[in-house]
Amino acid sequence: MSNLNMEMSLQENVLPGISEHVLGDVIAENSIAQVGRPVEMQKIYCGVMIHELNNFLQVIQNGIDMAKTELQEKNGEVDTLLDDCSRASQNSICLLRNYSMLIKGDAGYFECKKVDVADVARKSAKLQLRDSKINFLFRTDNDAQYVLGDETQLCQLFHNLIKNAKEAILEKGNAIRIGISREIIGQAVHKDLAPGEYIQIKISDNGVGIDRNNIENLFDPYFTSKKTGTGLGLSVCLGIVQRHKGSIRVDSEPGKGTVFTVLLPLIQF
Structure with missing residues (x-):
């Protein structure tokens, strides 16, 4: 032609x-x-x-x-x-x-409504890990874990974090764990969060881990230590968490794995 x-x-x-x-x-x-x-x-x-x-x-x-x-x-x-x-x-x-x-x-458009975090996290993991041989463990303290937020953005948050863990496991490891619990946060515990009750989401893997020199820049836009990728995923995660008045932290040890911890304000119904 x-x-x-x-x-x-x-x-x-x-x-x-x-x-x-x-x-x-x-x-x-x-x-x-x-x-x-x-x-x-x-x-x-x-x-x-x-x-x-x-x-x-x-x-x-x-x-x-x-x-x-x-x-x-x-x-x-x-x-x-x-x-x-x-x-x-x-x-x-x-x-x-x-x-x-x-x-x-x-x-951006922010649709604020009651969202079941455990349900969103479970569905995101199911979508990401279908047809894979990764061992997946999901644990939650309560059936209902509600926050006030944008469900689409929270889906993207979990999609990015689970995708990140999945890619780390492709190089080394075989397991992803998601744990959801309720935590009481005081001013002395976390100075950047308002005191109150929060939902804590831990997404962990036993993959390659992250070099200590890269931890500080991990949430910067376009920063990546991988051979492929854009470096946008974790930057977007930070923005989503901040818009929901929460926090996100990463703990990692090279060769042993990584844990991302997200805190989101709990609402009672």
Whole structure:
């Protein structure tokens, strides 16, 4: 196919799917107000494109899931290819969500409601660890562990932390543990948190661990000690926790594993 024909095909078949009316509305509403503010305009365009690309990837992921379900006969090679496609799709969706949250920051949409943290953490782990051979242990002190927050952002928090643990285990180790409990925090215990009752979430692995020299920069945007990755995941986690008036801490020992501890204010119902 010639470059001209390929360009025409893209215009006819692909570009109309990128919600031209959405992009057009954004341009019309903001073109005058945003004159002289190129950074804000870039954020608007990036936000629209991230949203639309995420929609496309969700369609692809749904198609992969349906193909795996409908596959009548077990075919090792086909299963492997579908698993590879699924991982690539899920990683792309995660990357887009991380970029979206990083761009929006505190100005992003925050839907505040009652959220069962244990349920969100369990579902995130199930999604991340399905079809894997990792030993997974989930422990919670109480059935109901509610916080007031944004469920989508909390899902992303656990997705990033579990994904981080999973990647550490791929190099060394075989186990991920999630423990959820209630903790009373006093001013003397944690100076950055308001005194009160909190939900403590510990996500631990017995993977490669983190070098002490990297701990200080671990939550910085784009910092990564891995050969692959963007360095956005933990930075996004920090932002999510701070927006929920909580805290996050990491303890790690090279060669033995890592523990991420998240504290979120508990609400009583």
